[in-house]
Amino acid sequence: MNILGLQISEKIYLPIIVIIVVLIFNIFLNSIVTKKIKINQKLSKHEQRSRKTVILLVKNSIKVVTIIISVLIILQIFGVNTTALVAGVGAASLVIGLAFQDLLKDFLVGAAIILESQFAIGEIVEINGFKGEVIGLSLKSTRIKSSNGEVCIISNRTISKVTNYSLSDSLVAVNIGVSYDTDLKKVESVLSELCIKLNDEIKEIKSDVILDGIDSLGDSAVIFRLSCNCSAKNVAVVKRRILKEIKVALDKNKINIPFPQIEVRYEK
Numbered sequence: 001m002n003i004l005g006l007q008i009s010e011k012i013y014l015p016i017i018v019i020i021v022v023l024i025f026n027i028f029l030n031s032i033v034t035k036k037i038k039i040n041q042k043l044s045k046h047e048q049r050s051r052k053t054v055i056l057l058v059k060n061s062i063k064v065v066t067i068i069i070s071v072l073i074i075l076q077i078f079g080v081n082t083t084a085l086v087a088g089v090g091a092a093s094l095v096i097g098l099a100f101q102d103l104l105k106d107f108l109v110g111a112a113i114i115l116e117s118q119f120a121i122g123e124i125v126e127i128n129g130f131k132g133e134v135i136g137l138s139l140k141s142t143r144i145k146s147s148n149g150e151v152c153i154i155s156n157r158t159i160s161k162v163t164n165y166s167l168s169d170s171l172v173a174v175n176i177g178v179s180y181d182t183d184l185k186k187v188e189s190v191l192s193e194l195c196i197k198l199n200d201e202i203k204e205i206k207s208d209v210i211l212d213g214i215d216s217l218g219d220s221a222v223i224f225r226l227s228c229n230c231s232a233k234n235v236a237v238v239k240r241r242i243l244k245e246i247k248v249a250l251d252k253n254k255i256n257i258p259f260p261q262i263e264v265r266y267e268k
Helices: 010-036 045-077 082-099 101-115 184-201 232-252
Strands: 124-127 130-137 141-145 151-155 162-164 170-178 210-217 222-230
Touching: 010 045, 045 101, 101 130, 101 141, 124 141, 130 151, 170 184, 170 232, 184 210, 184 222, 184 232, 222 232
Parallel strands: none
Antiparallel strands: 124 130, 124 162, 130 141, 141 151, 170 222, 210 222
16 A cells, blocks of 8 residues: 555555454444343343343453454464464364363353343342352352452352342341330330331331331340331341431330340259
8 A cells, every 4th residue: 555655565554454443343233232232220120230241241252252353364464374273273172172171161151140140240149158249240250249348259160059139129127125014005106106207217228117016025025026128238228227216216215125134043
């Protein structure tokens, strides 16, 4: 190619053209994926998260494939026999497949997790006894972050049991004990009024806080129970808020929360 009297080799401008075309093609494919896999408010939260995860993985796959194709084209421009190279890679893939059987199992299980929408990024799950929020999901592994901050990286092939807490709302049950000599009707009245207050103030709840009544008779206290529903991610936040407000309400109305008592008898 001759530009302003300068002769430019095709080995210089053709790779640039290939890279530009591949970038445009990559953007085009990504836009198609985004349009085809639609995310709207009518879908459930789980379905929205699942689709976002699928979009991320498909875009990453497109990126890898387009990079491989562009590299092969550029190598061919520089005179490399890419046909023989691809054939060699195909022959070596059998050996590689045998050497990396575990990696292949990870990919297959990862694909099944994504296709079956077992869980998605942002959901609260328990996998193989470890509970936390899914912060990473790929064909190779799954990353889970616990409420204490630990991050567990789990190879997909080892996933044997999954409990997804985000598929439905979680129950928050709070038990509070009052002494046996307390006026139970007064306690019910205070807690009922508190429920109305909590329903207006706690935005994270999905259903009203209700007074279930007496849950059990303990060794030194009558146990009342309050309950409501919220997302799995907000269980701890809602429970702490309810406990705090219960303590404030009982103190305000001079209702005692008894300490454990031990009766000791001396025999002569």
